[in-house]
Amino acid sequence: MSTLADRISGLFFLLFGLAMYLWINPNFIETVDSRNIAPSTLPNIVSIVIAASGAFLTLKPTQHQVRNPILMAKTGLYVGLLTAGIYAMSWFGFEYVAPVLALAIMWLIGERRPLWLGLGVVAMPAIIWFLVTQVLGRALP
Amino acid sequence: MVDLSTILAGFGDAFSLFNLAFVLFGVVLGQFVGAVPGIGPIMAMAIAIPFTFGLDPLPAIAFLVGVNKGGLVGGAVPAVLMNTPGTPDAAATAMDGYPMAKQGKPLKATKMALFSSVTGDTFSDIVLITVSAPLAILALKMGPIEVVALIVFAFSILAGLIGNSLTKGIIAAALGLLAASVGQDPENFTPRLIFGYWDLFDGLALPSVAIGMLAISEILHRLSEAHGNMRPAIVAKDTGNPDDRRVTWAEYWSCRYTMLRGATIGTILGALPGIGSTAAAFMSYAMTKASSKDPGSFGKGNIQGIAASESANSAVVGANLIPLLTLGIPGSVGAALIISAFMIHGMQPGPLLFENQGRLVYGLFGAMIMANFINLWVGQLGLRLWVKVVSAPESIIFSSALLLCFVGVSMATSGLFGVAIMLIFAVIGYLMASFGYSLVIFIIAFFLGPRFEKSIAQSLALTNGDLTQVLKSPVAVALLVLSVVSVVWFLRKNAQEDAE
Structure with a gap:
């Protein structure tokens, strides 16, 4: 049991969330004059949540035994x-x-x-x- | 109002040998296909509908109902015995069923799944028969605002499944929502995150994602642990205790409140179009775990966990017919298939159905009740057979299961693209499980995501973006308050467990 697994996965999700928010969502979601919710709203919100949670997990990891x-x-x-x-x-x-x-x-x-x-x-x-x-x-x- | 003679005539029709034979055939077929990962009762019903063209309406619909009910029982079998749920509904059953089977009690676990499934199903059928009309009127009053509040409440129940890391639970839920946002934007109908693959325009298919993450990822894990010593897929070791091969009356009775809660959740969610049995099973499981005096035993072979999941997911089937029969609104894909069978046979579901076709409706109710008894009987015989089947070497079980998943998902998603998606999600599921992220939370978020986004868009359109309109709906306010209470309650409970 160590905190290394959580730090690694936390860092991955930090980078993944940022990549989604800064590069993938802007380039792979069509922009339209939306009525109520823009097509990118939900993906952007969850990308930010993933990045923030990843950062938090990197800084405050739990003990976890990763598979062999x-x-x-x-x-x-x-x-x-x-x-x-x-x-x-x-x-x-x-x-x-x-x-x-x-x-x-x-x-x-x-x-x-x-x-x-x-x-x-x-x-x-x-x-x-x-x-x-x-x-x-x-x-x- | 339907008179008593019509009701009795309907039940008399249902209990004829000819109709019972079709119910029996449907249940046997349903249990078989439900036990095959990737195929499931919905596909079996879809394929079976053309074969019912030549039948009278009652045996045709009774047969389809038998397939649907049998499929839910069958789905629990591979979930318990191999940790590979045959249908997404059975994923919650695997959480305690599989550990119990590994302890040398596979028959006990599958029998509990069968008994609680039939109990939940019978409960919802009785509700359907007695109070279907008032419940349907209540369900009709649920507008988009109330549906948003209901889905928020369903999300809040996820807090009960988070385990020892809140952050990992949030990441798993967010990943599920992100996967759910692939495909057509529900409000503007523009493509989102499809990367040029137009096969993704309708979104990631639930069979691909669920079977990949829950079944294939587990098979991959088990394959990697194989060392050339040819073990059975499950070691059904004989503990010498006959109680480990059966469910005693005391054990069944000890689960009565769990099954009642599960059946109630399943019935309520089943009466609301679009929520489905997967969400019901996990909500019931989470609530049972949270209210247990020994929550730490869940996930380690607690019989209450099996009872919670199976009673809830099976209760959805009967309740799905409430809006269908009284309002003509199908509550699920299974109910949509039954409504198409009604129409093929010249019947129009809706408020006038009871007046115009009362005998047929009560015949259907009778067939549903009989299907539950037949499910119990066939299940008792079939479970022994399945336990023998999975006692074969894991080499043949896993290679066969993989091929069946390939074929099942290919048929469910119309091609190999769905199979490729299944494999991608199997890898994602394997990695998430390796690093301690909940697959169950991912799947529930993925399942609820599109409905959530669509309901929010509809609510905003209805209220012109004025969120204070929510306060004018007492049902929505009550559900939102319940959501906050349940999150706080679950998180405090998790914190207490960690402290202990």
Whole structure:
């Protein structure tokens, strides 16, 4: 337990709130002659709140045990895998990518038993395909 | 006024075997799809409506009601067993249900979810049947000013969920509001923070955000902890105590006030269009925690937490039909789907419905009551099956859950763009949880944000910007005073807990 995690996240939100207020909101929200509430009013208010709260948290942090950095790095690996899976689905479709994605995830977890691998890689995508396209009559991604 | 013979004839229709078979089919389908993260009862109802074209009105609508009610029970199952809520409504259930399941009491936790869900649902159905007309008139008197005050009150309840850092709670709520402001500005209809992606013009889809933050982020966390030893997704260890596999009458009875409060909150919020069951579940949970003598046990497997959440979110379903049947105003997406089914079958919901189609309306009421009993019966059988399913290795459970979330969100948001958004919010959720920021507060703020902004704009338009007009509405003043009281009360309670 330390105050470092809160200081880091507080600093991030201070910078994020300022970036939203000073750069992103002015450039990515259309300005119009509004009647009651301008389109930028709510985003500007919450950006200021985020920045102010971030500053406060940096100066007055609480004790917090952040997750193990090694586990967070492993999570990054899975996020990369899922991102690649979504990108591949946009090109090849769910039918072809889902078994490969399921195999990669199960392999990374450490599954090596043929029965479970067969269920996860072949049976589950096939069941999903059958339910969605044949029973519900909807398209897969 | 509907005469007694019409009421009896309606209930007689509902209890015919033919209608009960459709209610049963709807409940089974609803429990199944509700348990699949990302799909949920609303989508199941949307898909099922075309299949009801060939049916008579009563079995068609009873079937849809069965899907809706079954879905809410089903949504609690993955929330309790895997900490991945099948529907956003069940997120509050996971807060105590999952810790309880980890303690070796998965059947007890899911059974409590089932019992409190059916209790809340039955409560709201009885309210619907007995006092629907007066409640609908009260709901109709809620103008934009009162709705703003009501949402302010809902925000004030968030203070009960903040935990040990007020600043982090404020940041989480502000981030939720910021995410809610992506898309079309509700007053001027101009694009906001869409960065050239016109898919974002309608805003960030709730299924993408909720499933990403609550389900995928948890799966990512669990995946990172896997070390190659093939554990079941949940370790349903046998403690040897039969009471850990069932809910005793004493335990159920000890939750009576919690369930009554949850059902009341769910019924009131359900009667107001647009608030929804997610807000009801979290409001009930926060109030139960705040009024408990042992608030520290919440989030660690307190059975009252499950009862609070499930009784409230299920009570919304029956109450949603109050404005629908009496005024023709759907209170939720589910009610909007039911109203479309009414119209498909040639009925016009509204004040004259009771006069013109009284037998059908009371048939529907009878079917709703029967759906609750069937929910209880199917749930008792289904829960054992689900506990067995999630006792499979986590490798197959998590890979399958991820694929189902991909497909479910893709169908709910019409494409892979929604899936990509889901993944982005999964990462945001994972990081927020890692640094101790409340995901629940984020989701509630995200959910209430658009309604809040729209109601403020409408209120300002109605009052020409004169905020003193608020003082002329006793309901709004009462709600605002209640908001201040609840914030002060929750913050003092949090401070006392920290001091202890």
